[in-house]
Amino acid sequence: MYRMSSGYANVLVNTLSAEGLDVASLCREAGLDMQIANTPGALCERRVIYRLWQLAAQASGDPDIGLKAYGHFHPGSFQIVGYTMMSSLNLKRALERLVRFSPLIGNGFSLFFVPEQQHYRLASLDHQQSGSIKPRQYADAGLASLLGFCRWLGGGKLPQPLSVEFSYPEPKDIGMHQRLFDCELTFGSAYDSILFDGQDLLRPLSMANEALAVLHDSFAETQLDLLFGLSITGRIRALITERLSHGQGQCDTESIAAALNISKRTLQRALEKDGTQFKDVQNAVRRQLADFYLRHSHFNMKHVAYLLGFHDHSSFNKACSRWFGMTPGQYRADESFEMEEAASV
Template sequence: MHTITSACFQIMAKAFASEGCSLGKHLPGLDQMLAEGGPIRVIQVYRLLNALVSESGDADIGLRAYEHFHPCVLGVKSYALMSSPTLAQALQRLADYHPMTSDGSHMFLERHVDRLKLVGVENATVAQRAPRAFIDAGAALVFAIVHWLTPFQRPMPLMLELTYPEPLDTRQLRRLFGNNLYFSARRNCMTFSLDDGAIELPTAAAALHTLHVEYAQAQMSEQVDGSLEARVRRILAEQLSQGISPGLSDVADLLGMSRRSLQHGLVRDEANFTLLLDQARQRQAASFLRNTGRSLKYISAQLGFRDQSSFHKACVRWFGISPNQYRLTHADSGGAS
């Protein structure tokens, strides 16, 4: 069951309610859920957004989240972001602590020679693809965070890549994010220049930053990390989504531990690395085949198979049918983009 925090959902709820939409009608028990402050199921949010777009006729409703952003959506990690020396380091913290906000997606920061790319990837195990309004709300909140951290510069993205098809009307999207929009993308990405990444934050505080990071890390370990197996699963999903098929030593390095310690830890959790990697590949393969039109050659390479034949055999073992048959069988449930 994938969730997002109540604080994050409340920002969205305020944005949608401001448009005159009745949230309770579409999500019974909403008031009680918000009063309890517990996490909200991602699939419920998806269904709510689809209903609200249908009711209001406003396909841009997710973008309203920008106007209603408040640091409370970030929880304790807001301090680690604020005290970061630069915007780039704050974006790295945003990605590092994203699991505290939601386990329905992965976020990471790619550092290229000439740019920074903040990437969001849906968790392959979520039963339904994220609707446009949810993707828009996520992008709007990230952009609001950037402008909150840099109130004097308020940088614009070099480009914004969105996984949904280009809408008939893109005026609101362009008004908020600029003209460099790309649709039907493989991943949701917001790109900034290195100069923007180097912006020094007015709230930077080196001494406090160390304390804030330690506190946020402790909170995430308590709230999210759980077993070593869960942490390995999350790393495998993130790496495979980037086209990296990591080995045991690679994952151990990312966890800051030795290969032997990782092996022993997994044994204690009654888990096997090879099996975890195979399961992660299976989930990613299912997502690619259901939700994209990528070639089998591309998918097999993305998941780290030596050749397309090996990928074919793996699909037969996982699904009982070939990858092409799996794609055809599930065509109506997701559609290729």
Template structure:
């Protein structure tokens, strides 16, 4: 069985910026979706697809805007997509850029399969849900499609437009926002998600390409992909724990279910990486506890809640076991001017 897909937290941070721009309480919406907002501050953190899909649903409900995904794409920058963003900016043609997107997209998300196909007079770029995997929110797919088109315009100019846009999502009541973004023939309820681009534009040499910079970032991307492939289960379990701890301490059975695994398979995967569930739970809690303690806005009782402890005293005992200090004393050492502060 396959594990639940995950996406870089920085991508979800773009949605949070959009919500803040609308005057909505993005932190409350994250928590309602089961996502700890502070997780989005870690550029290397990954969020389970089920959590991000729930956040998109809540965001659309709160904003009342079915075109939210299109607008969120405006808050995406090269850093949103790790080293991939800079490799794309340095690419010497749109074809080279999209070849890198296909090659390294798993660094950003493994929720989709991507394909670039060369045709007689055009290039077709497909993004599909892997067989047996849950689909991302339709608004997230809108955002991805808009980002790809915006990336082309950033390199060729604002007048660039694809030849056609096919989206599997149902047709919206008002398609005007989609027409405004893509400026191309639109096909909703399509058999597949597909962007069709003019061949000449895709093969045009770009003056601002930088092969050396692109190669440097590819080195980072290759290393990141290797890390993801060799430590996937640890990272996936950590992401699930961080998402579910505010609802109480999750059992190994519950985490296994979230990852679409049997309990025995989960235990075997972690054992292969030299870990067990109990040690990973404790380590994740300790790391989050130290992170939350540095936020003066977060009370000790709130931290206990966020880490899934039944009460503050249980958290205090665990914290003293980890650090040798009670939470209140440890927080004192963090205050400016204290001999133990950094």
């Protein structure tokens, strides 16, 4: 079951309230307890969030209502994740922390923060479940609130997106999208993503505080440990994703166990308890990142293989044939191929 944090529910409730909607009635119909939005650390089912966005679009008659989340977030909405971002040296470090601690915001999605030449792209992939269809308002709200938060941290109109990609088909009217993002827009993409100018992300933040950043990181790590206390698989997956996303190819059992401050044998036993093995978790992450790099970046094949931790191109070719039924080059060139849902571990 996929869940979202109370912070996200709070952003949603604030947005609908500011739009003059009958929030209490909509929440009842969607099955959302409004108290959750005001309870730090609480979680709600993602399908309920989906349903509430659908009802809000119908009640308001505004299919663009998700974009209104840009102006109705609060820095505390991301809770400890937001505080780690606020104390960061710059937006690049803030977004790296967002990816690192994203499991505290919710599950059922993966975030990627990857360089593209001198720029950086933050992309999100939602793992879908049977009977639950992601409404476009959910995607809009995620991108809009992210941009709003980044600009709040930056203290002005920066960062200015270079391009934004949406995972749904192009609507008849994209006027509000154009006014809000003011950049190249692409619809029908595999991911929801924003490409930022690298220089914008390296500007120092006025609230940067290294001592606080260390303190916040420590607390967030503790929260992750508590979150995955009964299932370490998600924590391992997050660490592997973080390392491979940043080109840190060393993702063997020993290095991940050391990062978790546990022995290799303890890690293996924990995975066995969850009915999986380290190689299976690593393979699932590699497959998902391979899809992202091949579909969504201009990296050459040698560099993609390096990022994924393959020592030679032949091994990467064999892995892609196993994952996608074709070579990396064929997969990148085959635009008609619809991405399969990423394996969930």
